[in-house]
Amino acid sequence: MNKDLLSGAVLLAVAGTYYTWSTQIADSTLSDEIGADGLPKMLAIILGILAVCLIGRALLAMGLRPATAPAANAEEEEDDNAPMPRALGFLAFGAAYVLLLPFVGYIIATALLIGAIAIYEGAPRRSWIVPVAAIGGGLFYWAIFVKLIGVNQPIGSIFQGLF
């Protein structure tokens, strides 16, 4: 499916959802003429119009292009980004980090993140460097953030009684 057509459809859905949420904004006696929901509703309508324009432009381009012809700009179809599943997989490690952080604490969560990303990105699984880099990285960042900058990074609920 054409990327612009798909983007337009997604943006139209975003505009619709945002407009629905805007109608649920509470009224206030302190409010001005426009109200707290004024700009959100206007933005939803603008995005809706732009999305329709994007869809219209995509359909027009598809209609004008001969069926046998390649994409209007072959270069445009190529990109140097990672495939979507791979990129989303990368981010899934971040999501796992967020879930693990309160339980296992900063050092272990960070070490696991560094090790997991290294393996995901192609480091040899059995190499001794992976655990050393992971543990070293966890300790290094702990020293910087907790000891040097003084940020209260989570200790981890499983260690709560120990410290």
Add this chain to the structure above:
Amino acid sequence: MTTFWDIFHLLTETPIFFVAIIGLTWGIMGGALPGISASITMALVLPFTYAMDPAQAIALLACVYIGAEYGGSIPAILIRTPGTNSSAATVIDGYEMNRQGRAGEALGISLMSGVVGSLFGLAMLILLTEPLSWLALAFTPASYFGLGILGLSVIASMSGGSLIKGLCAATVGLMISTVGTDPISGVTRFTFDVPDLIGGIEPVLVMVGLFALTELMSQSGSGSMAQLNASIRIKLPSWSMMNKLKRSQFIGCILGLFEGLTPGGGGSIAAFMSYNEARRWSKNPQLFGKGSEEGVAAPEAANNTVASTAMIPLLSFGIPSSNSTAVLLGGLLMHGLIPGPRLFEQSAQVIDSIYVGSFIAIIAQIGVGILILPACIWLVNRPRHYRAGFIFALILSGIYTLNNSLLDLGIALGLGVVGFLMRLARFPVLPMILGVVLGHMVESSYRRSLVLSGGDMRVFLEDPIAVALLSLALIFIVFSLAREIRDARKAKLKEIHS
């Protein structure tokens, strides 16, 4: 008014010196990493500045920007891969010099031309910013609305060939800015009963998500880069060489000043324009592309000038003209600093710190640039899989530092996905960031104007500054639209002919 003694006091104060050196070092190393642009390097360090003194925090960001502009030229010269977009023009002759065994000389010319450009840019920043900012004293809420719209009009030139996509991205950015407490009535919007959202979504989360996380996701699984030669050392140019390069450096400085002041200008346009102009005015134009020293000096002087001059519209009016200055604006807002004359009056120390920190960073660039080169080469040569893990952990740790909130981490990761999808669908991200950064100002000034005028829309036409700014925004948009239509026609004609 800043006195000589204020500057002297700041110069002799230890923290600003260290802040400048740390910012410069981080900037050079970040800029040297291919794929990590100046704005990403700044966005990475932004969360750390949260707990810092505002003056030191902003000086640190400014020094990171200066360092990253030089750092980008290291891989450009050594492995034909620009570390930042603005060092792309340096590749042409810099890499050619490297192939001829003159890598050290090219790095030295790049370093010294960067110093010349940065010093010129800093002088312009000091001379022009404060007088311009006084204009803002006459600003009414209607004028601020006009200013916000002018800032948003940058979108027209930042839309990467599709104004509709740029406008869509900006609208979504404005939508994000509406999350939190309404500026007039105090009603909460889109918070879904989550207390952490009452204060809104911080621009820094959007920047880190859209710039840094998106970049990491896009590079996932990509092959390893070419390795740098660890034995290379910088060779600073002689006086006679500097004399030979003065014409191209002058061209770079002037075009850098012009592009820095222009919304949407940026270092890469300045670098390519100055490369072309340097070739046009050179006594040896035939050497360009074959390892010309002038071909390295002009773009490096230009992109380093932009690093300072792009701060002029930012500090005077709050208009970020590039990704990097948008991050800097995020830093200012994070510390409750509003650009304009009041910043000069009420937070003069912040301005002084930017000037003094930048000056220290520019001068220290010569020594740090030479000393840090082996470390940069070591860093660039690290296996990509370990580097990705360390950068990802650094980003997540930095975000948590902001508010000790897991929700912030979730928001940034979510915005990373949004940024990646935008990249796949070829939507520009800067308009979205501008929407987030300028959204509050546009909405609050628009509504305040109408409250003061009793709902009369003519308030925007009766204020001369608002009229001038809105007209400028309109002109800017119309010109960009006309250019887009012209480019589309050209492309169509080309397609028909082929």
